[in-house]
Amino acid sequence: MFDQFDAIFLARLQFAFTVSFHFIFPAFSIGLASYLAVLEALWLWTGREVFLTLFKYWLKIFAIAFAMGVVSGIVMSYQFGTNWAVFSDKAGPVIGPLMAYEVMTAFFLEAGFLGVMLFGMNKVGRTLHFVATLAVATGTFISAFWILSANSWMQTPAGYGINEAGQFIAQDWLKVIFNPSFPYRLVHTVIAAYLTTSLVVGATGAWHLLRDRDNEGARVMFSMAMWMAAIAAPVQILVGDAHGLNTLEHQPAKVMAMEGHYQSHPDGAPLILFGLPDQNAASVRYQIAIPKASSLILKHSLDAPLAGLDTVPRENWPPVPVVFWSFRIMVGLGMLMLLLGVVSLIARMRGSLYEWKPLHRFAIAMGPSGFVAVIAGWVTTEVGRQPFTVYGLLRTVQSASPLDAPAVAASLIAFIIVYFAVFGAGVWYILRLLSHAPHRGESGIEGAPTRTAGITPIQQTDGPSPSGAFR
Template identity: 65%
Template structure:
């Protein structure tokens, strides 16, 4: 009887992949936006010559180096599971996913690797414009990496441009259709914007934390101001992108959207269920509290439209864990609305010229610091748990994608991953918190470098020559 309650190899393999992907996703979600933020800071420094931009750049450059390194390490570990736990999936999807991931390495990863060293350690060794080019190329590399990874993931959600060969393998027929599959444009825009908001929330929280200590610190003012501009204007844009993405998902993955909304019955003027508990056994959402007609309005843009419920779809296509999909979606949307609220509040106080003199705003910004990371994790849970029970939606089931491995072997590796991840990445996150806690200061030191090379007749590049203009108060 005990064996009936033990998790299967499939359950453990899914848990292991979810565990490692959640850890990995936290770091790229931060570094994608941070790389672009660093490029903007350096561009402003070159354009204005103001040291406040350089100090802020060097403050966040150290943080970027740590977060980027942890993202690379966690990504390498995650990728090995395709061969160990999901070999059937790897075999069948390799003709499509193999080239896409290969393009990511050959373009984005090599671009980042080629210029990361110049970005981190070259400010005193190369010219200003060359260093800015390196920063911009690293930022572009992170976006290019997101392009290929999200194209591969989107193909698994909305497969297109392929044919099945005699062995059941997915063989590309049109690479254009594979890469730009039906959900990719929406998913790419929504995810990259989420990464920018994630970075804005962290930068804004750090700036607010130091404003609570010293509201006249110009570097803290700068990072807080830039983060609040992002929250004020990009968070509402993300709401629109999310609506477009939701409409696309409703068209291609109706079971996922029905699970997100908690709808079992197909009905006109479908309510938007704010709270409740979807119960697959009873075929209803218990204790629901909703707004009549709102789901029809934002899903079909028609108050009288009929919204498809789970009961109209085959039972074996329902997402495996309905409450997880339902509540993860609400966490994501709720945090997004709080980001919009933070941005609008900051915009009002900026208009009143009290952006830096309102401690309650700063405390709210500090509390919202991890909100982007939680929101992107919740969004990933909605995307991946909502795709179940398929790895390639509608074509390849998760149960048929598993390697022939025994449950004890997967349980052992999962336990080992948990111990190592919490130790290594726990220490890394602790060090990031230590860096966040250090107040940004004038002539901020960057990542440690060796002594600059000096050759007879050659002097170091004047990249860090003292600016004769006084540092502005703001």
């Protein structure tokens, strides 16, 4: 099946496959860890048992997703030594410490408190357990910080020097860590993780509302998820725009590929909505475009000139068709997320958030869209960087290990089989857990305070609760 491909292409395909599998789990667990912290905080604040029920409900899901993320991430690190030894040698003095910082800070923090978070509710007390939950949520963010810093340095290298052995070395660690694209990529990715989680939570709540609209847990999770979608989706669009402008400044060829601009436009560039990019002919066939709209978006002027790939040496062109379409998938799903948030606000104002079945079906359909969007965004970022591993400095063909194609193909096939078997089973089990609705009394916490227990952390009144918005 892979006979016609060379070793470098197969190594790239293998890394793309494994990192795509891996990425979906951190994209979910980062947002879910924060969601669990919010649920536990609301339980401690209000005493409503529904928040504790939902905490325990999603805690099981988080444990499985976190475990699969760790296992899939370990596999990727081995590939740096097996398939990308030259890259590891040349970029290791910069990338290696950043990866080590992630282990020493984020992973140790998560691993140290995860057991308390999972099993310590009845053993360490509510306050310490909440501290553990916050520590795990913080650890997931710190992990994203270091990984994205390393990736962003490969996109926009800064603060480096090159020694006599041809290795990149850090001359200014602050410039290495906070390289030009890092702040934008960090914010964009973390918001994407929150959106991904909210869409899964919203789809789960909508699924159970269609079966029992009076289920309190389903109502609360659906309401919270729709608030997140309504708030985070428009913010993400603004952040994405800022990230795009930063990319235009530091990686113009990537933006040219995203926009499908093979030719320069001195009097305003069109926004190509759809079309079929032809790399050989250097044109987008059958395009549907809005005149000068790309210049308006990227330069905030209808007549602003935009350079095309005709200003870039052809050997430095990224694969335009892949970048062009992955970018449109990401943006298109982002627009649908915005629409879902707006529709949910309309339903909320009409008082039909829990009764409007078309909204619930829309939310269910959007459940997996966050995962698709983050993978499409990753493809846009990584394929758009080609043909470089360290942008403008180290080419991909110069980064690979001297391997034969059959050896890489064999390991790729093994990865495909094992990944679909192991992680497919994990995803199936998660979906099975989600198919069961959350119910009161399932929290399993000794002495859990409830609104009906007579004693709660907060004096009960007949007035509105602090969590009334989530009813």
